[in-house]
Amino acid sequence: MTVPRSTLRLQFHRDFTFDDALAHVEYFAALGISHLYASPVTTAVPGSMHGYDTIDYTEVNAELGGEAGLKRLVEKLRAHGMGLIVDIVANHMGVGGPGNAWWQDILEWGRHSAYARYFDVDWHSPDPALRGKVLLPCLGASYGDELASGHIALRFSADTGRFFIAYHDHVFPVCPIEYASILKAVERADLVALADRFSGLTTQPADQPRAAEGINALREFVAQNGLPAIELALETFNPADPVTRERLHRLLERQHYRLAWWRTAADEVNWRRFFDISTLAGVRVERPEVFDAVHALIFRLYAEGVIDGVRVDHVDGLAEPREYCQRLRQRLNELREGNPYFVVEKILARGEPLRDDWPVDGTTGYDFMNDVGALLHDPEGAEPLAATWAELTGRSASFADEALIARRKMLAENLAAELDRAARALHRIARDQLSTRDFTFTAIRRALTELVVHFPVYRIYPQNSVRSEVDTIYFNQAFDAARRALARGDHVVLERIGEWLGGASSDEGSGGAARAQTVQQGSNGSNASSHSGSSRRTAQTVFSQLTAPVAAKAVEDTACYRYGRLLSRNEVGADPGEFALTVEQFHASNLERARRFPHAMLATATHDHKRGEDVRARLAVLSEIPQEWGATLRGWSTLNAPHRRELKGNSDVTGAPAAHTWAPGPDAEAMLYQTLVGCWPTELAPGDEAGVKALAERVAQWQLKALREAKLRTNWLAPDEAYENACREFLFDILAPQRRDGFLRELHAFVERISAAGAINSLQQTVLRLASPGVPDLYQGTELWDFSLVDPDNRRPVDFAQRQKWLVATPPSEQLANWRDGRVKLGVVQRMLALRAHLPALPDQGVYMPLQIRGSRAAHVIAFARRYGNAYGIVIATRLAATLLDASARTPLVDPERWGDTAVETPEALASRALFDWLSPGAPKVDESGLLYLRDALVAMPVAMLVEEGVPSV
Template sequence: MRIPVATYRIQFNSQFPFNSAKEITNYLAELGISELYASPIFQARAGSSHGYDIVDPNQLNVELGTQEDFVALVEDLKKYNIGWLQDIVPNHMAYDSQNKYLMDILENGGNSSYTNYFDISWNSPFASSQEPILAPLLGQFYGDCLEKGEIQLQYDQSGLSVNYYSLKLPVNLESYAIFLSRNLGELARTLGRKHPIFVRLLGVLYMVKNFPQDTHPNQRQDQIDFVKGLLWELYTDNTEVKTFIDDNLKLFNGEPGKPESFNSLDNLLSQQFYRLSYWKVGAEEINYRRFFTVNELISVKIEELKVFKNTHELICSLVKAGHFTGLRIDHIDGLYNPTQYLERLKEQVDDTYICVEKILQPREDLPGNWPVQGTTGYDFLNYVNGIFCKTENEEAFTQAYYNITGWKTPYEQTEKDKKHLILERNLAGDVDNLAYLLRKISSKYRYGNDFTINGLKRALAEILTRFPIYRTYIDQDGITDNDRTYTQDVIEQAKAHLPFLNNELNFIEKLLLLEYDDSLTEAEKEQWLYFVMRLQQYTGPLMAKGAEDTALYVYNRFVSLNEVGGKPDQFGITKAEFDEFNQARQSRWQYAMNATSTHDTKRGEDIRARLNVLSEIPEEWESQVKKFSEINRTLKSRTDKKNVMPDANDEYLFYQMLIGALPFVEHEYEDFYTRLKDYLLKAIREAKVHTAWLRQNSIYENAFIDFASRVLEPSDSNQFLQEFIPFQKQIAYYGIFNSLSQTLIKITSPGFPDFYQGTELWDFSMVDPDNRRPVDFELRRDYLKKIKEKSQTDILQLIEELLASKEDGRVKLFLIVQALKVRTTYVDVFQDGQYLPLEVEGQFKDHIVAFAMVHNNQSTITIVPRFLTGLIQPGQYPLGTQVWNDTAIKLPSEVSSAWTDAITGQTVKADKQLLVGDVLQYFPVALLTNNPGK
C-alpha cells in the first residue's frame, strides 16, 4: 500500500482542467507533495464548479479534458513519483437531465432497468409506494410555472420531453397517446384516412396504446426506440405530420393569460412517473432520499451489489491501472450500510489507501472494523486549532459575548433548537416517512397498536435532535457497546423531556437496540433492522444542517471554534488533551489525513489562527467591540426603536470575520469587501434567524449589507476604520506566528499533512464558494524557485528577509518546504514512529508546544510557540533567550543530544534539556532532527 507523505487538494473545474494541473506537477514535486488529491473528476452536471453533482460515474468529466489529457497528467505525475488520491461520491448523483439512469426511471417507471439505482419510495421493501417521484425543481408553484408558459413540451429525435429552462425530462411512451390523439381528425381530413402516411401514424398510435407492460427492460427499450424511430421518420419525411406535431406542441404549451389553454399539458404531466413541483415542497414532502436537504442531489442505493459494481466500474479500473493510488470516500455516513460498502470496495481495490470523510465529535473514534486508513482530518483540525485557544479565558470571553449581544443560550441548547428547526422546515417529509414506517411496525404489536403518527413523529424528532454524534452503525452484525451507550443516553434524555411519550420511546429504544422478541419472524426482524438502518441515515444530515449549517452561524461567541466537527462550547483544549489525541491516533490511525483547510471548512486556516489571538485578550477585545459598535451605531437601519438591523449578534460576527479575513495589503481591500458581503449574506441565511434560503427577508438582508458598506466606506473621515485598522494589524501580527506554529504541527503530527489549494501562502478564504477561487500558481512557483535558490547560499539571510516581508506569505511557504523535506527523509519516523509528548519547564512553559517522533535510532522534535501577546510587543519576534528566559524542554532518555534544526540548518546541542531561547534564535518555530552517533 502506498501511504501518502503529503497531499495537495485540487478543485478541478472547467477553469482548472487536467492540462492546468499538468502545468503545476513540477511545482508540487518541488514543494514536497507526494499525492495529488483530486476533487471528483467524473462526468458532472454541465458547468459544475465542484464535481459532486455527478451524472455518470463511469465517464471522465468532458469539461476537464479528454481521456488523453487525463492520461498525460497521470504520466507526468508518475514522472515525479506523485500519486493520485481520488475523491469519489458513492452516496448521490445529480437530479439532472444528463443523469441517464434517473431519466430512464422517469421515462419507464417500474419497467426501467435502473429502478433500484436510487433511494426512492418505490425501492422501500416495507413501505413502498408507486406514487410519482417528486421532482421539486421549479422556481415557483407548479401552477404559476405552468400558466406562465415556463414548462414547455418539446419534440426532437429523442422523443417528447418536458422542459423547464435547462431541465429536460422525458415523457413516458404510454402518454404519447394523449399527444398524438389531439387533432388527429384534422390530419385525417388533410391527408385522407387511407393515405399511407396517416395509416403509418395510426400504426404508431396503436403501438403506443397497446404497449406491452410485462416485457424485459431491454426488450421494452428496443420497442420504445423502434416506435420513436418510426415517429421521427414520419416527422422528418412528411410536411403534414411535421405541421401536425408542431401545431400540437403549440397547443399543449398554451398561451399565458389563458389558464384553460394549459389543461392539455397539465393532463399529460399528470400521467408521468414524476411530479414537477416547487422546490420548497421538498422540505415537507419528499419520496426520495437526498444529499442532506439538496433536492438536486438524489441518493444512490449503493447497497445494491449491481449498483455498486456498475457505479464503480471506472473507479476500480483506474485503480487497477495504477492511475489512482488512493481513494477518499465522500459522505460515508450517508450510506445505508457503510461497513458493507467499505468491505466491497476493499475487495475491488485490494491494497489501496482509503480514507473517509467522517466527522468525528470530540473523543469519538472511527468504527474499528472499517477497512480504512483513517479520516480526512476534521478531527485533527479541531484539536490543533484548540491548543491555540486560551482555555482559561473562557469565562471572560463568554461574559464579553453576553455583555455585547445579550446572548446567554448555551451552545448545546442552540444546536438542539436548530436541529428541531431543520426537522420542521427542511426534513419534515423525511421524518414523515420514518414515522409511517414506524407506525406500520408498531401496529403489529399490542403494546404499539395505539401509537399515533403524531406521537411517533414527536418521539422520533426528539431522538434525532439529541444524538451527540453524526450517526451510529448498527447493522445485521448487531450493535457495538459505544452505539448502545449513545442510543440509551439519547432515549433517556428524550424520556425526561417527553414523559408523556414514554411508551413510544420505550418501543423505539427496543427497536434501535434490536431487542427482538422470541415471537418475531425473520421477516419482522428484517423490518426492524431496516427501520434502524434508515433512521441512522438521517442523524448525519440533521447534524450537518442543524449544527454545521445553522447553529455554527448563530452561536457567535468565538467563531474560530465554529468549524466542521467542532464544538464551539469547548473553549480550546489543553496540551495534555492534544497529546492524548495524537498518541491515540498514532496507535490506531497513523495514516490518517491532517487537514487545516478544506473545500468545506467554514473559514481558512489563517483566519482561525488570527482569531485565536483574541482568546488571549478578552478584556481588550470587549473594549474594542464596544467602541466599534458605538461608532457604527448610527449606521444601522431602524424600523422602530426596538427593531435595529443588523442585530448585535450578527454585528459581532461581522467584526470577528473582519478581524480574521482582512488582507495584509490595502490594494486588496476593495475585492475583499465584496467577498465579505457575499459571505455575510450567506451567513445570515444559514443562521435562519432573520432570513433564510427558504424564506428570504430582503429588508434585513439589505440592511445588513448596507451597514457593512457604510462601515467599510474608504474615506479619511471613517472613524471606524481609523480605530479598527491599528487593532486589526496588531492581531494579524500575532496571528502570523500562530499560523506558522499550526502549519508545522500539521506536518509533523501523526498522520500526514494535507494542503488545500493555495494555502501554502496565507489563507484568508471564507466559506465556499469563496474558498474555490482561482489560485495564482505562477506567483507561488516564482516564490518557491527563489526560496530554494536563496536557501542554498545563505539561509539565515533568507529567513531575515522572509520575516521582514512576512505579509506576502513566503515565510509560510518556506516553512512548508523545509518541513516537507524532513517529512520525506524521515518517512518511517512519521508513519510508524512513537509519539512522545515533551514536558516544558520554566517561566513561559505554557507558551510552548513540543513533541517528539521516535523510530529506531531516528528522532524529530517539533517546537512551536503560542499565546504570544503576553511575551512580545507588535514588531518584536519570539526569538532568543531575551524572550524565552529559562524556558526549556526536557528530553526523554531515548532521544539524542545532538540536533540540527531542519528549518534553519543550525546545530543545537542539548544535555537532557533544550533551552527554547537557544533553539528559537532565528525562526519562530523549530523542527529538530537527530544526528545518530554524535
C-alpha cells in the same frame, strides 16, 4: 500499500482542468508533495465548480479534460515520482437537470425503470397523489399558477424522437405509453399510424424495447417529413387555452413524476436527498448492482494504475458504511497488487472513535483540524468571551442551546419529510406487533423527534440489527435527554423505539410480534422473523440517514452561523461548545491516531472550511485578550451605530429576548467585526481604496451566506432582500474611504496588534500538521497565508506560478522579517516536506513521544519527539504568544531572553548532543541533563524541527 508522504488537494472545474494542473507539476514536486488529491473526476452537472453533483459515474468529466487529460496529468506525475488520489461521491447524484440518464429513465418508466432501485424512492408513499411517482419540487410557484402561465409545456425533440415536458431550463421525459394519445390528438392518418406503434404498451421491461422501436420510427418520420404534423399534435396540449391546458394537465397526471412548487420539498419529498438539497438524490450503493455501476470507472482507473487510492465523500450518508468500506477495500485489493490508500470523510465528535471494523486508513482530517484548532485557544478566554457575546446580542452564551434550537428548526422546516419517513418505518414495526399496534404515528413521530434533536453524534452503525457498545453510549445520551423532554405518556413509545433501533427486545414484545406473524402466516415462523428483521434494518437505516443530515445542517450550517463567542471554533468537524484543548489532550489524540490509524489525513484547510486556516489562527489570539476584545467590540459598535439601517416591521423570528428592528443586528454585527479582523490581509493598508473595496466584496459574499445559513432574519428559502441589502450597505459604509481615519484606522490598528501572534499560531499549526502522526494534506494555495472565507471564497484561483517563483533553498527563518507576504510559511511547508522525504521512516513509522516542558513559560510551548530506531526528530512550537510579545511587536517571534529558564526535557539518548534545525541555521545543544532551553532553540523562528544531522544541500 504506497502511503502518501503528503497530499495536495486540488479543486478541478472547467476553469481549472487537468492540463492546468499538469502545468504546475514541477512546482508540486519541488514543494515536496507525493500525491495530488483530486476533487471528483466523474462527469458532473455542466458548469459544476466542485464536482459533487455527479450525473455519470462511467465517464471522466469532459469539462476537466476527459480521460485523456487525466492520463496526461498522471503521466507527468509519474515522471516526477508522484501519484494521484481521487475523491469519489458514492452517496448521491445530481438530478437538477436532464443530464442524469439513470434519473431520467426513472422519470420516464417509473417503478419499472431499470434504475428504479438505484435511488431511495418511496414508491409506496402514503400520499395517494405520489404512489408510484417521484415528487419533483422544481417549480418557482404553485403548479396551477405555473401551468396557467404557460411555463409548463409539451415539447418534441427531433434529434431523439421523444416528447418531453419543458419548464424553463428543466426537461422531463414523457412516458412512451402516452405517445399514442398525443399522436392521436390530431386526426391524421400518418400520425395515427405512428400512434399504433405505441398502442397497448405498458411500462413493463418487456415492452420497453418496442417503445424504443416506435421512438426510432417517430424520429425517422420527422427526418423525412419535418415537424409540421408533430407541431399540430403539440398544439392540442397548448397551455394557453383552458381546454388544451386541461388536456396537458391530465397528461402530466399520468406521468411517473409530479411537478411541484419547490416549497413542497421539505414536507413531501418522497426520495432521499443529500441533506436538504433537492437537486441531489441519494444513491442506493448498498445494492450490489448499484455499487458496481457507481464504481466502474474508479475500478478501471485503479486497475490500470491511473489512480493510487480514494477519498470517499460523506460516508455517513450510506445505508451501511461498514459493509461499503469492506466491499470497496476488497474489490480494490482484487484489482491490483498491494493495498490502495483509502480514507473517508467522517465527522467525529470528541471521544468518538473511527470504527475499527472499517478497513480504511483513516479520516480526511477534520478531527485533526479540530484538535489543532482548539489547541491554539486559551481556555481562560472561554467564559469572558461567552459573557460578552450574550451581553451584546441577548442570545445564549451556550452553543448547546443554539444547536438544540437549530435541530428543532431543521426537523420542522427543512427535513420534515425525512422525519416522516423514519417515523413511518417505525410505525410499520409497531403495527406488526400486538403489544404496540396502538402506538400512533403521531406519538412515534413525537418521540422520534426528541431522540433526533438530542443525538450527540452523526449516527449509529448497528450490526445484525444490534447496536454496538460504542453506539449504545451515544444512543443512551440521546435517549435520556429525550425521556426528560417527553411527557410521561410517551415514555413507553420511546422505550420501544430504543429496542427497534438496535436495542435488546423485551420478551413480551418479541413474543407479540411472533404471535402476530403466526396468525397472519400460519406456521411459517421464519418468514415472521425475516420480516421483523428487515423492518428493523430499514428503520435503523432511515434513522441514521436522518440524524446525520440533521447534525450537519443544524450544527454546521445553522447554529455555527448563529453563535459567535469566537468564530475560530465554528468550523466543520468542530464543536463550538468545546473552546480549547490542552497540550496533554492534543498529545493524547496524536497517540491514539498513531496507534489506530497512523496514515489518516491531517488537514487544517479544506474545500468546505468556513474560514481559512490563518483566519482561525489569528482569531484564536482573541482568546488570550478577551477583555480587550470585549471593549473593542463595544467601542466599534458605538462608533458605527450611525450607519445602522432601521427596518420597519422586521424582527428576529427566532424568539430572541428582544426584537431588533435595525440591520445588521447585534449578533450579525459582532460576527462581522470578527470576520473583518480575521481575514484582513497582512499587507493591506486602510488607505488602499481598491484593496479595501475588494475585501468588502469578499466579505459581502460571506455575509450573505452567513445571514441566510443562520436562518434568523433571512434564509435561502425565503430571502428578506431588504434586510440583506441593509446589511450589505452597513458593511460598505463602515469600510468606505471616508472612514480611513475612523473605523478603518481602528480596525487596521487592532489587526496589527494581534497579527504577529496570529502568525505564530499559523506557523504552529503548520508544523504540527506536518510532523504529527498521519499524512499531511495541503489545500490548494494555503502554503501562503490563507485568509479565505467560506466557499466560493476558499475556491478562488491560485497563483501557483508565484508560489513556484518564491520557492528558495534558504531556510524559512530568512523570510521571517518579511513574514507578511507569506513566504515564511511556504518555506516551512517546503522544509518540513523535504524532511519527510529525506527521513521517511521518522514521520511514517516513528514513535510519537510527548515531551515535558519545565520553567516559567512552560504553558507557552508544545513539544514532542518522533523516534525511529536511533533517529530522533524534535518538534517545538510557541503557543499562546500574545502576552509574550511586546505590544509594539511587528515580528512573529518571542524575544529569546523572555523564555528564561523554560526548557524541553528531551529523551535521555539526546543528552549532550547537538541538534540541527531544519527551519533555521540554528544548532542548539542539549545539556548533559537532557534539557534543551527555548532561549537556544527558538532564536530565529517561533517553531523548530530538530534532528541530529544538518539539512542536505539542495
